Amino acid sequence: MSRPVPNPGILDIAPYSPGKTPVPEPGRKVFKLSANETPFGPSPKAMDAYRHAVDHLEDYPEGTSRVLREAIGRTYGLDPDRIICGAGSDEILNLLAHAYLGQGDEAISTAHGFLVYPIATMANGARNIVVAETDFTADVDAILKAVTPRTKLVWLANPNNPTGTFLPFDEVKRLRAALPSQVLLVLDAAYADYVSRNDYEMGIELVATTENTVVTHTFSKIHGLAALRVGWMFGPAHIVDACNRIRGPFNVSTPAMLAAAAAIEDSAHVQMSKAHTAQWRSWLTEEIGKLGLEVTPSVANFVLIHFPTEKGKTADEADAWLTRRGLVLRALKNYKLPHALRMTIGTEEANRLVVEGLRDFLTGK
Secondary structure, X not given: OOOOOOOOOHHHOOOOOOOOOOOOEOOEOXXXXXXXXXXXXXXXXXXXXXXXXXXXXXXXXXXXXXXXXXXXXXXXXXXXXXXXXXXXXXXXXXXXXXXXXXXXXXXXXXXXXXXXXXXXXXXXXXXXXXXXXXXXXXXXXXXXXXXXXXXXXXXXXXXXXXXXXXXXXXXXXXXXXXXXXXXXXXXXXXXXXXXXXXXXXOOHHHHHHOOOEEEEEEOOOOOOOHHHOOEEEEOOHHHHHHHHHHOOOOOXXXXXXXXXXXXXXXXXXXXXXXXXXXXXXHHHHHHHHHOOOEEEOOOOOEEEEEOOOOOOOOHXXXXXXXXXXXXXXXXXHHHOOOXXXXXXXXXXXXXXXXXXXXXXXXXXX
């Protein structure tokens, strides 16, 4: 029997696998620490804007997300005409791949990079080239060594998920300067709001001064709007134009656009979340380290915890142990990190319970 057949390579793509969602049980409090969601929720101003939008759900959204682009422009000092918004930054990553990758092309990503990169690459018939990292951090020299005449795009999450590491801006500039001019460098800055390092920059300066670099960002993390799916990109006018030509005409809903515009202008809410994250990121790194477990230094809103391979102390066993206590972390086999768990930084209660749970797990209590 004949039937439609997907394009070559589609069935070779491993579907994106999100972190598990906990199932509440009577009498047990559950903490979901598997998806890097903020424990504070969105700004009250964003929630008010969302509620007011329900009075006009019969109307199509404004097709260019003008209100949101202007709010982003005010916050970062950017030209709104060089900003494009999408249904999460995931949509924008896919738009870039669709616009700039095709059969026979190559895109480069790093060993533990975001899983959407190979999906977007392979969905457009291109080959995904994975390069090694050094100490769970992107390696500029390894990326450059992998460049061939077929390379059209480099994906770089900075900070990186799920490792929490980052490249200093000098290294990012070195990468851009050494890449061929026809190679598009995509800087995915989803976790930039959590970084407090003087040697970090999300990449806006590089976008403003080159014709072949873009920065993507999201409202799903520090702004707490993951359910609304809102992301954005700042790029050269010609790249924004290309993506707008294939973007869906109403890809960001009105409630999402208005909530995001209100969220980005509530700097007090953002700073509160950033301060909480910094405090508990340091605390978790130190306390988990005292238990004898290695934690990769992170600048994001999560920590990567490494476990031994000996029976009774593995990541799988720790995951099961913590889940039974209502503490849901992210297993990372699909990120080629089978001996690690990623923990989102949660409330004080959740953070303390995880450390207590890990202590009991390791001591066999």
